[in-house]
Amino acid sequence: MGTQDQIQDISAFCGTKPLTVAYADGFGSNSWRKITRTLFEAEAAKCSNIEKVLYTDAQGDTQKAISDINSLVAQNVDIIVTFADAGEALLPTIKKATDAGVKVVPMVGSPGGTPGTDYVDFISEDITTYGRNLAEWTIKSMGGKGNLVMLGGIAGSSYSQGVFDGVTEAVKQHPDVTLLNADGPVSTDWEPGKTQQVMAGLITKYSEIDGIVADYGGGSIGGIRAFIAAGKPVPVWSANDSNEFACLWYQYKDTQPKYQIATESSRNWVVTAALHKGLAAASGIPNNEPSTYNLNIIEDSTDPALAPECEPDLPPDAILSSGLSVDQLKKLFN
Template sequence: MNKERKAAPAAVCLTALALLASGCASTTASTDGSAALQTGSSDYGAGDITDYCPDEPTKVAYAKGSNNTWAQITLAEIKDEASKCETITDVIFTDAQGNQQQAVSDLNGLVAQGVKAIVIQPEFGRAQIPSIAAATQAGVGIVPLISDPGGIVGTDYPDAVLEDPNAAGAEWAKWLDATVGKGTVAFLGGTPGAASSSLFFEGFKKALKKYPDLELVSDSVIDTNWDAGQKKRVVSGLLAQHGRIDALVSDYSLTDTGVIDAYNAAGLEPPALTGLASGNANGCQWEKENFPYMTLDETTTFGRIALRKALAAAQGMENDEPSMVKMPKAIDTEAGTNPKCLPDLPPDADLTSKLSPEQLKSALGQR
């Protein structure tokens, strides 16, 4: 039996955030209400989708602004979660190929097809709110994933699943205190002005107040365009200016291979390195370098929470899993949790997903 069906209360409108989407981050913060901070922060959700399985045959969908390896793994996670409900007949994926108008058209098309629950990654921010709100008005349970479009929760959409930048900052600072103790730190972000980088930096900077022996070399985000080659060039410049920096924090760990390359080129011992959203390339590099390393991960699994929330909303049910999620600590070499390296998978494959290596290969078109 499903949980008793009743409408979830509308959340209170608070400050807007726009958060990282695993290497494809929004650079624009919304200016009105959004999902962020509306339900506080909590640990990763562990709900049971069978509580929300529809009574009737139902189509669900994952609508993405652009396609990449991360998106394919997230789609596979959503499909795996949906497979636990016999009444879910289709899991549809749409890829807007980086085109805003196509993203709007894709969503309208899903509603026209009778899709009842949609996990959406609104990478074009507020521009997608009218179509998201229209889907909500049509009775579709639509839940933004990781990218925060702004709008008003409870009106434009019922709920969202976002990353918690303050919790991330606290974890990074605590780990660096234990690992480095005293030394210099740099924070590496993405494109100039990226709101997600600013939010993660502010969360980290606030957390550093507890650890005065850790000193930032720059009181602002250091832009790297989330690109490994650019990170190598930027970090090489930082090393030339400051000498060896003891630790670096990154809001997109996959491209931190460039950080280690910069230290090697300078003939310096690698730093303590921490961040979020790692990939296969990091583990393969770590096997050769063995530097102190910690990441917050499992972001592809957030799609499972979003699907459960979308199904609940479509049926007028409550779902009390967190909207602002603390990313789990997936790698911590100081605690003996080392990164994985699977050479037969792509360098950008997220090995912290809930999928087995065989499922990952299938999701990425490999056998």
């Protein structure tokens, strides 16, 4: 367990062997995924011996995710970093790639299996703790009672399930709080439009929603707009950071007295640690960077010292904690 400041300069792990690296994404179409891909490619560019950088997008399709990894192995890639959205369904394919000599490093979404045997390592924040911390803040801001909803991403995501597990841990400690989606995270596909549609349905179904925990701040903006469109009070809301998520709070805070927000880092930067692990394994270089990272609340509208950070000159989709510079974010979102 460690923190972001323990991630080292990539030069320690590049080695000298000519390498082909790949980022196999389980789903690539939202802003978080685009930022993460850009970070991966920018980090790989720092090693002169990386001759080729490949990218695949499974588009939320488990069979395509399997096919993508098999295709990368057939192209003789040396390292595959993958967001394993499909979870354990990907494990046999990952093990097959490992047996073929490819250094595979899953990140954020776990495929199960055994790190160090079935693949190099699994890199992520402590997902369950992330969900529990945000839920605890949300429940406190709700006054310790009321109805709570947890918004996830694509159906079956191992990452969203991990966050949900943390949320349920927190709810169990508060008998006056009801988790409305007790059977699992609400699927939003991590898209603002879909989130708005889903939230509109929940607003219609439930007479009172007092708090939201979401695993994607960029998608949450759609949910907030659903409350505004319905003429309903915007509830307490926690997620990972996104520029527009913060800016919307400033826009509505004076007319929505119950509306408070908190965020933890969107931690796109874990992709750099995952690449480092793969490089070190491929080059036979020791790597003592953490595999699991602790995250803390970085924005809290109830705490003046942690006031939400809105940058009007940056695109709404910008993630200020991502690891990309302001200029890189502007270029990415044009």
